[in-house]
Amino acid sequence: MTHPRQSSILELARTEGRVSVEDLAQRFGVTLQTIRRDLSEMADAGLLDRVHGGAVARMGVVNIGYDQRRRMNEGAKQAVARACAAMIPENCSLILNIGTTTEAVARELLGHRNITVITNNMNVANILLANPGCEVMLAGGSLRRADGGLVGELTAGFFAQFKVDIAVIGCSALDADGDMLDFDLAEVRVSQAILQRSRQAFLVADASKFQRTAPGLIGSLSQIDRVFTDRPLPGDLAARCEGWETAVTLA
Structure with missing residues (x-):
């Protein structure tokens, strides 16, 4: 992950199960395009799965609570x-x-x-x-x-x-x-x-x-x-x- 924001996004996905592009953009004060790029990079790295309007934590890479x-x-x-x-x-x-x-x-x-x-x-x-x-x-x-x-x-x-x-x-x-x-x-x-x-x-x-x-x-x-x-x-x-x-x- 190239930005601390991506670490925070991953933590939110693990905690909440699903994150949405709009909510993340509002939370971090960035554009929807920036969040979509973050989620795509994290999906390519095997950390998340993209779903319509957002992403979910990938099963198998989520640590135990x-x-x-x-x-x-x-x-x-x-x-x-x-x-x-x-x-x-x-x-x-x-x-x-x-x-x-x-x-x-x-x-x-x-x-x-x-x-x-x-x-x-x-x-x-x-x-x-x-x-x-x-x-x-x-x-x-x-x-x-x-x-x-x-x-x-x-x-x-x-x-x-x-x-x-x-x-x-x-x-x-x-x-x-x-x-x-x-x-x-x-x-x-x-x-x-x-x-x-x-x-x-x-x-x-x-x-x-x-x-x-x-x-x-x-x-x-x-x-x-x-x-x-x-x-x-x-x-x-x-x-x-x-x-x-x-x-x-x-x-």
């Missing part, structure tokens, strides 16, 4: 987060991105001292407010009301100012080739920027991510230093990780 994701596999996420936090030393700098598992990591960091956490996840920031030994820096960007995430070019540019010790990221899906996937292309670009600005990169993903798919490519596990999950990696992915020197920790 935030509240449902937060409740799914809570025990596994807590175990993964605990194992990850145990590998994070005090006196270091971190980036935590959007995701219910990274939020679980934030809760496990409440006892850490002298850490700096940079995040585009408002939920992470609110959790870590309870830790007086943590300095929290919150990125700017386009706010996704559905999950408190900040995304877009402004967010990616914010992370470009830093070089941190560890990045802890999540993803929506992990395929058999070791590719990390997500639904929102604006979020994908932010995750890519985060990986570029860290000395070490950790992925936190419970085993449910092995059974899912998503259209946006974040990158490969070959870019990750350590994967934290709750079950053995499927197929020959563990052997691939060994070849990539990507460590795997089973919680």
